[in-house]
Amino acid sequence: MSSDEFIKGRGAQLNVSNRFHEHSHETRDDFLNFCASEGEEPENNRTSIIETFPKTIVNKVTSPDVGMDFSLNPYQGCEHGCIYCYARNSHEYWGYSAGLDFEKKILVKKNAVALLERKLKSKNWQAKPIVLSGNTDCYQPIEKKLKITRSLLKTFLKYRHPVGMITKNALIQRDLDLLKELAQDNLVNVAISITSLQEETRRILEPRTASIKKRLETVEKLSSANVPVTVMMAPIIPSINSHEILPLVKEIADRGALGVGYTIVRLNGAIGEIFSDWIRKTMPDRADKVLHQIENIHGGSLNDSRFGTRMKGEGEFADQVKQQFAIARKLYLKDREKPKLNCKLHEDFKDGQMKLF
Structure with missing residues (x-):
């Protein structure tokens, strides 16, 4: 794929139709030719920040295999642009595309x-x-300016309430x-998402995320700070x-991580089309192989929604991955365990300060 055809700094390379909309649109070749002749961009590639004021913020998680009961997402959409992100589908509920809109309309x-x-x-x-x-990363780029996540952490601390965090951005060090x-009261644990040790892999899979070096550094700094x-x-x-x-x-164990989790890629809803388009443009030599392997993991389909x-996943590849993680934990993370979050303090801090009587 030529460099002028690829949208740099983005994961998705197209906007797919929103399944909730009656009408859809496509970018026609004659329009692209007109833009080229006039020296214009066919689409604004800048990120738009859209303010919303929801009625509630804490979400009950009903999925039995996600590993959490409640979640809070200060942002919808994510500028990180990870091509595989399952959260892309949720952007359709807001009236946008799971493709480029997910990365550009925050x-x-x-x-x-x-x-x-x-x-x-x-x-x-x-x-x-x-x-x-x-759902979407609480430390994505706009957080550096808005500091909503930092204010949320202050609130959790004020009320001595337990909070978990998942991010792939080194901004958490702030x-x-x-x-x-x-952590002194056992009220927080953090999961850093690291998909690869190869920076080139990171760049094409997760174009606007922190580098692998910075993420490994983050694991080490958090661990050193207890x-x-x-x-x-x-x-x-x-x-x-x-x-x-x-x-x-092995690398994350050397940096002080207490454990490791994993999922196998699944391309539900619009993500199947987005990922397939992306891999044929970025890795044309192995696109068919990767897509067929993903299908084999999920019973012949890219899409698997079964709890x-x-x-x-299922099958030989899924079993091999499971075995490799079992071996890795035994070799490098033996006898390590993250502490259970403390839910006992909050009741005494319901008004924002400790009750004396």
Whole structure:
């Protein structure tokens, strides 16, 4: 694929139709030819920030195989642009495409902190871990300016409420002061997403994320500060990063990680079309092989929504991955375990300060 055809700095290379819309649109060749002759860009590739004011912020997670009960997402859409991201489909509910729109139209929940505070002060709320972010990254680029995630952490600390975090952005190091305070009362654990040790793989899979070097540094810094940190190697994609399991687990263990988790790639909904288009443009020599391998993992389809199998897959490849992680944990993470989050303090801090009587 020629460089002028590829949209640099983005994962998806197209906008797919929104399944909830009656009408769809396509970019025709004659329009592209006109833009080229006039020296114009056919589409604005800049990121748009859209302010929203939802009524609630804490989401009950009903999926039995996600590993969390409640999540909080200060942002919808994600500028990181990870091509495989399962959250892309959720952008269609907001009226946008799961393709380029997901990366370019970022919805910001401006009242997130106020909504969280109201939730934590509710007499009916009993403390259970709330995870930032169950859907899109709470430390994506706009967070550097808006600092909503930092304000949320201050709120969790004020009310002594347990919080989990998942990110692939080294920006989390900015908030190490708050994380250390939370960790003193066992109120936080962090999962850093690291898909590969190869920077070139990272660049094409996750174009606007922190470098692998910075992510490994983040694991080490959090661990050194006694903030419990694990790593998610997610997703495992056959013939792209599936050969890196053992070396990656060894590396993160050397940096102080307490554990490792994984999922196997699944291309549900619009992601199948987006990923297929992307891999034929970025890796044309192995596109068919990778897509067929993914199909073999999910019963002959790129799309698998079955609870219990959708995250780990089935068949020989899935079994091999499972065995490799079992070996890696035994070799490099033996006797390590992340502490259970503390849900006992919150009741005494419901009004934002400790109750004396």
